[in-house]
Amino acid sequence: MSIELSEKLEALAATYGNRFLLEPAPDDALPEHGMRSLDAMRLVGEELILDGIPQRNLATFVTTWMEPEAQRIIAENLHRNFIDHAEYPQTAEIEQRCIRIIASLFNAPGETTGARTQGSSEAIMLGALSLKWKWRQRREAAGKDTTRPNLIFGGDVHVVWEKFCRYFDVEPRIIPLQPDKYTIGPDDVEPHIDENTIGVAAVLGTTFTGHSDDIPGINDLLVRLRENTGNDVPLHVDAASGGFVWPFLYPHSEWDFRLQQVRSINVSGHKFGMVYPGIGWLIFREKSDLAEDLVFYENYLGKTDATFTLNFSTGSAMVLAQYYNFIRFGFNGYRYLMETMQANAQGLAKRIADIGEFRLVGLDGAEQLPLVAFQLTDGHQYDEFDVASQLAAERGWMVPAYTLPPNAQHVTIMRALVKLTLSHTLAAKLADDIADACAILKVKGGLHEHDRKRVKTGTGY
Numbered sequence: 245m246s247i248e249l250s251e252k253l254e255a256l257a258a259t260y261g262n263r264f265l266l267e268p269a270p271d272d273a274l275p276e277h278g279m280r281s282l283d284a285m286r287l288v289g290e291e292l293i294l295d296g297i298p299q300r301n302l303a304t305f306v307t308t309w310m311e312p313e314a315q316r317i318i319a320e321n322l323h324r325n326f327i328d329h330a331e332y333p334q335t336a337e338i339e340q341r342c343i344r345i346i347a348s349l350f351n352a353p354g355e356t357t358g359a360r361t362q363g364s365s366e367a368i369m370l371g372a373l374s375l376k377w378k379w380r381q382r383r384e385a386a387g388k389d390t391t392r393p394n395l396i397f398g399g400d401v402h403v404v405w406e407k408f409c410r411y412f413d414v415e416p417r418i419i420p421l422q423p424d425k426y427t428i429g430p431d432d433v434e435p436h437i438d439e440n441t442i443g444v445a446a447v448l449g450t451t452f453t454g455h456s457d458d459i460p461g462i463n464d465l466l467v468r469l470r471e472n473t474g475n476d477v478p479l480h481v482d483a484a485s486g487g488f489v490w491p492f493l494y495p496h497s498e499w500d501f502r503l504q505q506v507r508s509i510n511v512s513g514h515k516f517g518m519v520y521p522g523i524g525w526l527i528f529r530e531k532s533d534l535a536e537d538l539v540f541y542e543n544y545l546g547k548t549d550a551t552f553t554l555n556f557s558t559g560s561a562m563v564l565a566q567y568y569n570f571i572r573f574g575f576n577g578y579r580y581l582m583e584t585m586q587a588n589a590q591g592l593a594k595r596i597a598d599i600g601e602f603r604l605v606g607l608d609g610a611e612q613l614p615l616v617a618f619q620l621t622d623g624h625q626y627d628e629f630d631v632a633s634q635l636a637a638e639r640g641w642m643v644p645a646y647t648l649p650p651n652a653q654h655v656t657i658m659r660a661l662v663k664l665t666l667s668h669t670l671a672a673k674l675a676d677d678i679a680d681a682c683a684i685l686k687v688k689g690g691l692h693e694h695d696r697k698r699v700k701t702g703t704g705y
């Protein structure tokens with residue numbers, strides 16, 4: 245560009261505000277000069293049109309829409325550092341209210357404790373650390389070896405459980421799935437338990453199919469074990485997705501602190517708690533289930549504070565948004581919203597089954613998250629990855645196709661989450677689009693490798 249033209253443009257930029265359109269976005273070093281705030285805002289915003297539209301992301305469990313009033317609370321509280329309890333005592337009090345509300349929703353028998361976390365991953369790390377610490381205390385008190393802790397869980401868990409084992413030096417005892425069984429129960433767990441087992445983790449609402457492990461069965465096994473041998477193995481429930489679904493859709497189903505061996509539960513506020521990311525919760529059955537050694541007491545800004553999170557500074561906005569949802573919806577509101585999602589999921593499932601190309605994953609009437617997991621029936625010229633890619637190409641739907649963990653790695657599943665943003669009309673449109681995708685694939689066959697790359701093959705978050 246000539247100097248003359250450049251100067252002319254510079255002068256015009258002050259008027260038209262579009263100088264940044266002519267330059268590459270800074271991408272490897274802090275730019276020497278900044279730009280006007282309006283330009284910076286446009287530069288960031290305009291690039292994001294290349295991202296997917298969150299409401300069309302049917303892979304994610306995470307909230308993609310909140311009410312304007314909730315958004316206002318979030319926007320007005322972004323400057324409040326959550327950890328600064330001395331300066332923001334009311335925010336800390338609201339966190340404690342949320343913990344008590346969730347503990348009572350999960351039928352805690354009495355006084356309890358817990359923490360706000362960044363999501364279920366942090367909550368799981370902390371909960372599992374407490375299992376390890378409590379186990380070590382028991383072993384030390386009995387004068388026994390503490391060098392070989394193990395943790396039992398199924399192949400149906402989220403990757404965070406393996407991460408915990410690797411980061412914190414615990415042997416993972418992973419129960420493989422079977423080609424036709426995608427959750428675990430007591431018979432799967434029993435052979436793996438020994439005196440070095442720090443705990444068993446069971447999932448309420450798996451990432452893969454939305455079903456639940458047999459938590460009452462595993463609890464009975466652990467109760468029997470304790471009574472017969474004195475080996476008291478705690479059960480942690482990973483209710484990342486299910487914790488805000490089961491209490492409303494399946495209130496009589498026992499999976500929580502009604503079961504004796506359930507000592508801790510994690511739940512993601514940013515999944516069916518219906519808050520934007522990131523907010524999670526860890527709830528202990530009783531105060532004594534939190535290993536005291538994990539709690540740090542410090543004098544911060546003149547007040548003694550007890551913390552046991554992995555992070556320190558973090559936002560308050562999502563804690564306040566969680567409390568907003570609790571008081572805004574109440575029990576009946578949450579139930580109504582869950583029933584709405586469930587009704588739309590059931591409607592979508594029926595429409596997908598009616599296409600005649602798919603079977604639904606799971607037994608009719610099984611307790612499940614509001615989602616549809618489905619797979620192609622045998623004898624097609626194309627597979628689930630082709631269908632997912634065709635859907636992405638035609639309407640931008642993000643419906644993942646993925647294979648299951650061992651020993652069900654030959655099973656491919658597609659899965660659509662049905663959240664509040666997938667209305668009856670949109671769910672019907674999605675089913676029509678799936679039928680159209682199949683019709684097109686039938687004519688032209690499976691997609692080219694390049695198109696298949698568009699497929700979302702992760703299970704979603």
Ligand SMILES: Cc1ncc(COP(=O)(O)O)c(C=O)c1O
Binds near residue numbers: 305363365404485704
């Ligand atoms: C069963 C389960 N556990 C844990 C997690 C991790 O949760 P987060 O993303 O809140 O850290 C997920 C996320 O999808 C999940 O489905």
